[in-house]
Amino acid sequence: MKNTVLIALAILVIGIGGFFILSNVQDQRESAQETPAQQEGKEGAVSKEGAVSKVDGESIYKKTCVSCHGDQYQGGVGPSLKGVGSRLSDKEIEDIIQHGRGGMPAGLVSKEDAPGMAAWLKTLK
Template structure:
């Protein structure tokens, strides 16, 4: 009887640990290398930038950055450089609200968009 209770308790703890790992734990955050001037270096992940834009920007700028409620971004790098794009993301411009993207993601997205020419 005592052995059955111990095994059942162990199984419950094991199941709770698996639920935690599957649904709660996100693992370590990926960090982006930053240069001395604060810009993300060339090894910043393009896939990461695309994911960030996909989660935050396509509603207004379109799934192919073709524009919609907001302007097209498919060639925005020919109009603005990385620091100007960062400024727009942080502070907003015209109808775009400030802070749609925050933290290190701003530099990653701004670098990626600045390369779209």
């Protein structure tokens, strides 16, 4: 009886592990099939100078910003970020990211990632 439980548990663990491995492989295949335009928002944004940022703005946003600015950038506790690039300059956005503003605390994004995050935010429509 004890061996049967251990075998069943081992099969379950192997099955779950296999599921996660296969899921990751599928995600990688889908990512490889995306066009550069589809990947742009995931990998970084293009600044005015034409340099591609290595900052994954969407991931940073989901981790640190979504609770106040909304899941569609529509605002909530914080203001809407839709079209922020037409309202503020790159430097103004970067300054707010680094130093906060109003109820937004400073330091939510690292100093190194702030320029790339600002460039990504400029792309929001």
